[in-house]
Amino acid sequence: MIAKMKFLKIQAPLNRLDYVIDNYVAKYDIQVENAVAELNNLKNMVVHNEANPYRELLGRVNELYDRIKADDSGMDVAAACMADVCEAMDFVKSFLTRDEEYTNRIKKAEMEYTQEKEVYENVIPFANIHYDFHKILDFKFIKYRFGRIPKEYYKRLCDFVNEDDMCSVFCECSSDKQYVWGFYCAPESQIANVDAIYSSMYFDTCDLKGKYDGMLDEAENKLGEAVSKLKKVYDDIVNERDAFYKDNLEKLLEARNLLEAANRNFDIRKQMAYIRSGDEEYFIMCGWMPDEDACRIEKEIEKDKDIITLFEDDHKGPFGGAPVKLKNPKILKPFEMLIRMYGMPDYHEFDPTWFVAISYTIIFGMMFGDVGQGICLLIGGFLLYKLKGMNLAAIISVAGLFSTIFGFLFGSVFGYEELIEPLWIKPTEAMTDLPFIGKLNTIFACAITLGMILILLMMVFNVINAIKAGELKEAIFDHNGICGFIFYGSVVACVMLFMTGHALPGTVVLVIMFVIPLILIALKEPIMAIVFKKTEAMPKQAGIFAVQAFFEMFEVLLSYFSNTLSFVRIGGFAVSHASMMGVVMMLAGAENGGMGNLIVVILGNLFVCGLEGLIVGIQVMRLEYYEMFSRFYRGGGREFKPYRES
Amino acid sequence: MGDLLEYSGLATKIKAMKSKLLREDDYINLAESGSIADVISYLKKIETYDEVFGEQTENVSIQRFEKLVRNSLYVDYDKIYRFSGEKQKKYLKAYFMKYEVDFLRKHIRRCLAVHTNIDTESVDSTLFDKKSCLDENGIRAAQSMNELIAALVNTPYYAPLKMVSVKSDASLFDYETILDILYFRTIWKTADKVLSVTDRKILRKTFGEKIDLLNLVWIYRAKKYYKLSQIQMYSMVIPEYYRIKKQDMIWLIKCETLEEFDEGLKKLSYLRHDLEPENINPETIYEERMEKLYLNTVKKEPYSIACIDSYFYMKECEIKNLIRLGECILYQESTDTIMKCIKI
Structure with missing residues (x-):
């Protein structure tokens, strides 16, 4: 069956707008239509182009939500503690400010940590040198260079140079897959030549200058400690922030839901027409609703004296007549899927769902008559429908029933x-x-x-x-x-x-x-x-x-x-x-x-x-x-x- | 005979492609043409060139002509690639590095502003785009070496170029050397990994000799023209040795004068047959030997990787010839002079 529809018009003072949306539009099944387009004979029209105050905030909350990848499954939002959307907005604003503070602190801590770590990592390869690094660098007649050289070129250096040729000593400290770390030294008078040679072997000088003194091996320990301390500071802030997120997640979720609703309700204003009559401004909202709901809403609105409602049975707007709502007993509901796939029927047409339900299943049964397989389809389809709510499964299930019946008629079991x-x-x-x-x-x-x-x-x-x-x-x-x-x-x-x-x-x-x-x-x-x-x-x-x-x-x-x-x-x-x-x-x-x-x-x-x-x-x-x-x-x-x- | 079955299709294809390469009478005809436009309209009768020149016949500058002629190489590469089996494709992929290195070289020059008037705007070849792993737009947009290197992250070129860039006085020469070394080492390793025994032998021979001779050429040039220190010379040697042993190479580098170097070359048993007493020039030795090598291997093993290599060798010679010919025509040289410049 196709449900009977009524066209509803509501006119009320502008200050009652939120009330109408919250109490009627959001409560009943109403398909809101664009009032300006539907009612073309309006006079004294006023334009209202307010910016949506919720959208930007909602965008930021959603962004934050994506960033923290919050797990809100199983979270109970029913325990509402926010009165209205204003409170939610205040909460979200303060939350975002706190979040920004945390982000800045984390950035700062991270920077300090990485800087110190870099110094530390530069020192690690030379940790087996038991000398005061700064003193070494300050030698007057012998110059030292600390750094790394690609392994391949280190080999070439060894192949080609014997120490007699070059006034320089290379001392290997440590190595990994790609590089050999070490230092070379040469007399001050020769250092320019030696530097050129090492440079052509792609020797990369490490910057070992840092806030430490004393022996290199000791410095390594000290730096290591400092790095782990900084790491801890960094981790602490991150943990603190995560805890803050966790504590406030429930509230945030609630605020987000409130904001989302407010945002959506605000957008509905675009569908309304605004008129001025005397000093007062009114809004007009119109839309379709099922006949049975119309009676209930009419009674409810009667209580509000300043809200005027009007119902029409056969309204013809620019987008065609009434929308179609299929109304069928629960057992026929799944078959509506087949109708929707072909296209919704016209409002004045009859709804062929019941016919499809009967003919589809009987013909299916005739073509697929088998008691055993029919029962399998019946049970399997039913379970799928119950567990997953798939409409197709329900159709299969009913078809399976007829399959079983025809199975008996044809005498076939598996x-x-x-x-x-x-x-x-x-x-x-x-x-x-x-x-x-x-x-x-x-x-x-x-x-x-x-x-x-x-x-x-x-x-x-x-x-x-x-x-x-x-x-x-x-x-x-x-x-x-x-x-x-x-x-x-x-x-x-x-x-x-x-x-x-x-x-x-x-x-x-x-x-x-x-x-x-x-x-x-x-x-x-x-x-x-x-x-x-x-x-x-x-x-x-x-x-x-x-x-x-x-x-x-x-x-x-x-x-x-x-x-x-x-x-x-x-x-x-x-x-x-x-x-x-x-x-x-x-x-x-x-x-x-x-x-x-x-x-x-x-x-x-x-x-x-x-x-x-x-x-x-x-x-x-x-x-x-x-x-x-x-x-x-x-x-x-x-x-x-x-x-x-x- | 090599792998007859594996190569029968490819070898036939390449034979057909070889038959379309320019012959002496083609060059004579080309040399007689009065302008680049005439050259192009002659070349357009040939399938590959018809494809690269397309509608462009009039008002083609010499730079553009060169570029389009070079593009025909990619067309041929693509044809061979499509005819190849899996193994050959792997080899060809490694071989393609050569073209990528050429491309990078141009942009490194631009970034170091060594040659400011280089025309680098576009390779003009969708085939290059298709096969290349490079982020071409990123490379084109790069204004400095650091940006260029950053655009190469996740390519094999990143690590070596990054390594060179730590050098305070890193020059174009350093970058180009490291790219060449990378190319030769990559192809050397790929040959070891992917090809069959015969193919591997052939590649070992051709690339081994090529690397040996190139090393000699580089040392020779370094000694003759650039006055590099010995250790610098050694740093640019491709670290793969085929017939010339590493010790011999080091010994050659350590020669103080060119005369000593020439004497050293004479002592290498490997080069004994090529040396003429009067004129020892590694550059000519390199060219002569490579030509012999490519043409002889393919005669000996027609159904092997040698057919691909020799074809590319011949094609590259043809492109060099055409570019020379284009320049000669621009300067209105006589047919005889042109034919002397061309190597057939």
Whole structure:
């Protein structure tokens, strides 16, 4: 069913705006529409362009939230301690200031730490030198250079230079994968040459100057201590900040929620119209709401004297009529998914959910009749639906139920055809003798009969929809309208009479039943023109009209035929399911009775259930959409989206 | 015969590509043309060049001409790459470093402002972009060596260039040397790792000799033109030794004069056959030996990595020739002079 909608207009003084939003819009299902666009006859309009005061703060909070990667799962926000959004804003502001202070302190501590660490790391490689470093550097006649040299070039240096050639000594202190740390010394007079040589070997001088004195090895210890102290200072601040975050997280979350709500409620102001009347300013808000809620809200608003409400049943705004809210019993809800996938129905159309629910599941059951697999689908689908809330699972579950029922009718359990007696027929074996056609699987004949009935039913739906929408032409002359119904119904009746061995009606009756509806369908344009007294009753170019009408009729007849045959697939899949399971049984060695290889049976069942279940599911959907919906469904409705859910 | 199966397709492709290289009569025709535009319209009849020149025939400056001619190398590289198997592709990837090094060299020169008028705006080759791991835009935007090195983080070039940059007086020469060393060492190691036994032998031979001879050429030039200290000479040697032993190399470096160096060269058994008593010039030895080496190996092992190497060698010669030819035509030299400048 499609819920009845009412168009609501609320007018109130501007200072009551927040009250209305909090008490009505946020409480009831209302789809808010743009008032300026909906009500085009407003006078004394005023423009209100206030900047949203919450957005910037909310942005900062969200940024902070991302940065600290807060884990708020399981946090109880119900224990609200903030009165309103103002308090939340104050809290957030002070929180952000504190956070900034922490960030600055951490930055400072980190800088001190890294600087000291650098000095320390420079000293580490030389820690085995038991000399006063500053004194060494101050030597007058011998110059020292401390640093590192790439290992590869150190090798070259060793290859090439023997100490006789060069007035210099290199002393290796330590090394890692890439570099050798050490120092070289040379007499003051030679130091320039020696520096050049080492420089061409990419010797990188380390800066060892720092706030320490005494022996290098002792300095290393001291520096190490200093570094770990600074590290501790840094860690302490970080921990303090984290604790601060942790303590305030709950409050922050609450403040964020409040801010988010306020931000959203503020944005709704853009949808309103503002008018001035005398000295006072008013706002007008409008939107759609379900009929039943409308009565309740009307009563509630009556208490507020200064708020005026107005309801309209059939409002037509610039964005079309009322939005569509599907209202169905809980068991049919999952099937709304299939409707939504095709497009929401028009507000004036009828909701085909119940029909889809019945036809989809029955056809699925017929194509996939197996007691065992059906029960599996039923249980599996139900569990998935309960645990994960998947609509598709619910559809599968109901389809599984019908699959089980047809399993009993066809006498098939997990592919074992002999286990139970079929209540109706065996799809692969049951044959019917038909005149003109000859021998045919009974299930095929049944499928086509079902198809014919469904097509006729679709035509009835179409007529109902057309009448509801006030489209007389569609209702009478369309090939899915009354004319089409008479023609196709007559064909079906004749076929039935012929197949059951009865005599056909007389020629005159046949002409009336077949030819007249077709002519009417072909001539629907001119006929309607005459009925509504339009100026150009007949098309000017009769030849073109005739050719066009001829081909249109040809196409219509062809589509009746092909659409009817399309339903053979129901029987086809019923047979193919039995055959596929037959193959599984053959592979399991159970074709002549007995259980067969259980593993093969289980795997085969899983395979067939998965593969065929999927194909059948898609094929039924195709029948629904293509053979049925295309005959009557108009669509084009927009879905009802209440503000409080957005 | 090498790996016939592995190389049959590639060798055939390369044979076909070789047949499209310029021959002597092509060069004569080209030398007779009156302008760069004529040269281009002649070259456009050849598939590869047609691709690189595209619609550009009129008003092409000599710099642009050079660049476009060079781009044909990438086109050929790409063709060979697509015809290669997995192993060859790994080798070709390492080989591509050569082009990246060339590219970097240009930008290092720009950053050190050694040649301010270098045209570095674009390589103009999408093929280069496709194969290269470099952040080209970052490199182009770099204004100093530090920025350039920063743009190379996460590439193999970062560590060596960074190492050079600690030197207070790091010069263009230092940077270029370190890049060359990197290239040769990389290809030397890749050859060891990825190729089959035959291929490895061939590469050991070609690259080994190339490295040996290049080291000699560099030492020779350093001694003759640059007056570098011995230790500096040693720092720029590619540290892989094939036929000339490390000790011999050190000994050659330690020669005080050029005469001593020449005497030293004569004593190397490896070079004995190439030396003429009058003229000992490592540069000519290098060129002659390399040409012989590339052409002989491919004759001996037509179905091996040698076919790729020799093709690149020939192609690079052709590009050098074309660039020379372009310059000669710009200066309106006679056909005879042009043909003398060209090495066929």
